[in-house]
Amino acid sequence: MNKGLPKEIVESDDQGLLTRSPDYPIARSLAHPISRSPDLPIPRLSRLDVAGAFGDIGVLFPIAIALITLNHLNPTALFLTAGLTYCLAARYFQIPIAVQPFKAVAAIALALSLSPSEIASAGLLMGVLLLLVGVTNLAGWLAKLFTLPIVRGIQLGLGLVLLREGFRLVAGSQGGSPLPGGELAPWLIALTGALLLLALRDSRRFPAALVLLALGIVLGIAMHGGEVPALNFGPVTPQLLHPHWSEFKRVLPLLVLPQFALTFGNSIVATENTARILYGDQARRVTVRALTLSIGILNLVSAAIQGAPLCHGSGGITAHYRFGARSPKSSYIIGGVCILLALFGGAAVGLLHLIPMAVLGVFLVYVGIQHAAYLRDLIQRWPQLLIAIAVGVVSFVTNLMWGTLLGFAMEGIVWMFRRVRGPGILPA
Secondary structure (H helix, E strand, C coil): CCCCCCHHHEEECCCCCEEECCCCCCCCCCCCCCCCCCCCCCCCCCHHHHHHHCCCHHHHHHHHHHHHHHCCCCHHHHHHHHHHHHHHHHHHHCCCCCCEECHHHHHHHHHHCCCHHHHHHHHHHHHHHHHHHHHCCHHHHHHCCCCHHHHHHHHHHHHHHHHHHHHHHHHHCCCEEEECCEEECHHHHHHHHHHHHHHCCCCCCCCHHHHHHHHHHHHHHHHCCCCCCCCCCCCCCCCCCCCCHHHHHHHHHHHHHHHHHHHHHHHHHHHHHHHHHHHHHHHCCCCHHHHHHHHHHHHHHHHHCCCCCEECCHHHHHHHHHCCCCCCHHHHHHHHHHHHHHHHCCHHHHHHCCCCHHHHHHHHHHHHHHHHHHHHHHCCCHHHHHHHHHHHHHHHHCCHHHHHHHHHHHHHHHHHHHHHHCCCCCCC
């Protein structure tokens, strides 16, 4: 497939960064490895490495702040596991890999005010389940159920969800008065941020994510009257989980079963597909089985110290890439930031509150559009496009689990129709 693609698909710019040729913005062939000669010096850290590191903060930070503030999760346990996972996963997978809280678990936990022990118990069960699936290689068999239209539908649905949550962050954020007598509305902050993002989208000198984040922090300080929260160094000692059978019985149907379908579809199958689209052969270690084992081990460790259940999201892969991340260095940066936040404990939440929610909303909207755009390769294949759109819309209106189940049902109907009428009835 695509064996005729020229070698210029992957080029090296003057900063030593691996880029795509203008004629081939996305490398889809695995025939041309993205690698560097061992004789060349290691490329230095660039602005894009730093900018790409913060590409997914619109998902990670708001959920983390909510879980710490409302569910009383230990900030040190949450940020420490996230930071170490960023670094270790990037070291193994050799691409900027995303680390995100389980969205379904977080949403239900916030809605029902679940305790840290209950949330950690859900993570423990997810870790055990995913490890069993990965070790027995059941992951490979399950992955075959997720056809290309279903994966594209999941990506479309997640893109729409990110768009919606981005607008919610903007609508739900508060304005401020950085200048005497003048109020700065959230929609104005978001509009300015969006224009800035579009204007600097292709800039290497001034990476969009870095500029937007820096200006957002400056604006946040101004909106707080120039006051910066006290940064008292001192991690909060994590508490070991002492699981109770009653908690397992409660969280299994409430959190674990709904989350498993979402995790396998989006955080494993769709993540593998997204990584291959964006990074080509550089993502050769990003396989269904490796992701399954990685998320399983991660949640066993996180649950042991009552941290948040975490995963590798496909939307996060897109977020880091679109804002400039091209190597594991970006993951090391954001991982280091998370570890630093862990060392400041509760003071880290006050620091993160400096970033206006409207700015984080702009990050989410941009990433949502980019993630939904993966659907474009099905435009000329209407049966598959119809399935993908149906999966995406249902995922958006309900959740990813029901969208995925609809995709399975539609693929089954198409398979039976072709078997009865012949393979030539519907185009592939």
